[in-house]
Amino acid sequence: MTNGLRASFGLAVFGMGMMQGPATDPRPRLSAVAATSRAAISEWDQKIGALTGRGELRTRSRVDDTMLAGRTHTRFEQLYKGVPVLGGEIVRQDDAAGTLTVFGNLYEGIDLETRPALSEAAARRALEASHPGARIFPDEVDLMILPITEGESVTYALAWRGQVLTGFDVRVVFVDAQTGAIRLDYTDRDKQSAVGKGTGVLGDAKKISVSNASGTYQAKDPLRPPSLSTLDMKGDPLRIERLLVAGFPNNIPTSDYAADADNDWTDGGVVDAHVYTGYTYDYYFKRFGRKGLNNNDTPITSFTNLVKVDDLTKNLGIYGNDILDYYINAFYSHPGVMVYGVGLPSNFTAGGQRYKNFAGAIDIVGHELTHGVTRFTSNLIYLNESGALNEAFSDMMGTGVEFFFQPAGNGTMQADYLNGEDIVTGTTAFPLNGIRSMQSPTLFGDPDHYSIRYTGTQDNGGVHINSGIANNAFYLAIEGGTHRLGARVTGVGAANREQIERVFYRAFTSFLVASSNFAAARIATIQAARELYPANPAVEAAVTQAWTAVGVN
Numbered sequence: 001m002t003n004g005l006r007a008s009f010g011l012a013v014f015g016m017g018m019m020q021g022p023a024t025d026p027r028p029r030l031s032a033v034a035a036t037s038r039a040a041i042s043e044w045d046q047k048i049g050a051l052t053g054r055g056e057l058r059t060r061s062r063v064d065d066t067m068l069a070g071r072t073h074t075r076f077e078q079l080y081k082g083v084p085v086l087g088g089e090i091v092r093q094d095d096a097a098g099t100l101t102v103f104g105n106l107y108e109g110i111d112l113e114t115r116p117a118l119s120e121a122a123a124r125r126a127l128e129a130s131h132p133g134a135r136i137f138p139d140e141v142d143l144m145i146l147p148i149t150e151g152e153s154v155t156y157a158l159a160w161r162g163q164v165l166t167g168f169d170v171r172v173v174f175v176d177a178q179t180g181a182i183r184l185d186y187t188d189r190d191k192q193s194a195v196g197k198g199t200g201v202l203g204d205a206k207k208i209s210v211s212n213a214s215g216t217y218q219a220k221d222p223l224r225p226p227s228l229s230t231l232d233m234k235g236d237p238l239r240i241e242r243l244l245v246a247g248f249p250n251n252i253p254t255s256d257y258a259a260d261a262d263n264d265w266t267d268g269g270v271v272d273a274h275v276y277t278g279y280t281y282d283y284y285f286k287r288f289g290r291k292g293l294n295n296n297d298t299p300i301t302s303f304t305n306l307v308k309v310d311d312l313t314k315n316l317g318i319y320g321n322d323i324l325d326y327y328i329n330a331f332y333s334h335p336g337v338m339v340y341g342v343g344l345p346s347n348f349t350a351g352g353q354r355y356k357n358f359a360g361a362i363d364i365v366g367h368e369l370t371h372g373v374t375r376f377t378s379n380l381i382y383l384n385e386s387g388a389l390n391e392a393f394s395d396m397m398g399t400g401v402e403f404f405f406q407p408a409g410n411g412t413m414q415a416d417y418l419n420g421e422d423i424v425t426g427t428t429a430f431p432l433n434g435i436r437s438m439q440s441p442t443l444f445g446d447p448d449h450y451s452i453r454y455t456g457t458q459d460n461g462g463v464h465i466n467s468g469i470a471n472n473a474f475y476l477a478i479e480g481g482t483h484r485l486g487a488r489v490t491g492v493g494a495a496n497r498e499q500i501e502r503v504f505y506r507a508f509t510s511f512l513v514a515s516s517n518f519a520a521a522r523i524a525t526i527q528a529a530r531e532l533y534p535a536n537p538a539v540e541a542a543v544t545q546a547w548t549a550v551g552v553n
Contacts, residue, residue: 028109028155029107029108030154031105032104032105033106034103034524036527044092044099051076056080060089066288066289067502072094073091076090076104078106081112081114083144086147087105087514088105088106089104089513091104091510091511091512101527103512105514107156113158114143116143116160116178118179124162126160133166133167134164134165135165135241135245136162136165137164137165141161142161142162143159143177144159145159146183148184157177158177159175159184160177161173167241169322170189171188172187172188187460188333189325195223196263196265197264198264198266198270198271199265199266202360204413206271216261217262218254218258219257228277228300229257230270230273230302231252231258231301232259232270233306235308235311240303240339248337252301268359268360270305273338273340273359276359277302279365279366279405280369280401281300283397283405287505295376298376300372301337301338302339303340304342305342307323308342309344310345324350328344329358330365330368332368332375340359343357353427354424354427355423357423360423364420365398366394366398366400370394380508382463383461385517389467389516392468392471393504393508395436395438396438396474402415418438420435432444438468438474440484441471444468476546476550477543478492483550488545489549491546500543504528506528506532525547526543529542
């Protein structure tokens, strides 16, 4: 669940405030846009038209609103001399009468030569040389403008960006297009028709939607629109990488699909990975009208049993600590790939806690699949504040899935505001269950207020650590109460949790952009509350009070 940052550079997201009108300052900087007033919207309409006409913005996507009929959301990516700018993006909301809101970030003061001295072929070689045994996956390598910060100043570099598989990790690497030096390198691993019967990780019975293929049953769900399939790697930790670089998902051998002869499934990891993926799809469709990760029913493939629990000691000796991701982690890996750790042997602990198979926690499954939703919408960069928002949104929606399908309570398979509590259990050394608390982040050492946020470079700049700030705002907006530092919040109440789930979903998928920070999330969620519940000011008040309570203004 912990990620490391192997670079001294971060994204340029410092101190600009929210702009209500177009920027004119020529200095290198990031300007944040939040136009909701009539005057600001009119000004930004003109600005977007001018920037588009000059080739400095281009349409990246245009989607219909699934929550408010008749509205559309258009995302524009920023260009500099035809080259995309990482994190530079505008999202505009329209209806038949015209523009309703404009949110986003634009980088200013870029002055670069955009003809690379390093060819794409040379960049590919540099990407593969960046880590021992690295392979580029997916195959795309893109030329980009990379904003970087050093101290308090922002500069820009022309860079080739690629994603590489490095054994047990997925890295996003930026190679300077003029010098060939590595400018930024960070993990992109987001850590964390027949109907049969199955037994889950926790021993519970459930129905499982599978397919009958030549006398055996395979974990392919024929009942939902997208292809939802579950693979069984049978304890071979190298099998997944061989599959991913061999034309996946078109070349999956039949033998790699999880299978059962009598349709009475007893592998708990397979059962829960398959069933909870379907549950998460149902949640997004029923709650938000969303059709899967990309809103167009893209396939989802779950990988289970990448290692065997009892092989832990042997695998540590062969592969080192990197193999632990296949034991005590779950993660989403683009495109549409889910991986579930198998847990630890009963006589082993990590951090003083015991771990069962990660597929056994419905909130973890919902969390990781939400990383896929984020990839197809705001695509929040997995660093610093944008990365913390990425993680927080996954926690929020994972918790939403849990409350949607399980009764509220404090026991096993009951919904609460702990993350992963069903499969990560306490011991005398560390008596708490779970890995994070949305209600009380400080129980796990995470900040619950912006004033005490983590500002170092570990954990990709605190993507998991600082998620507690936004998580606590989400919790308070629903349940209400008094923040640890004294601020009082009147929440909408547990019976109305759907209101806050819809508000945060709308803001994170329709208003935020890749480089958004906490301040942007506050404004976006308040705007979403106004739009979704114009006749119920209590929702907007709850969201506003919650962000104020956690120190985000």
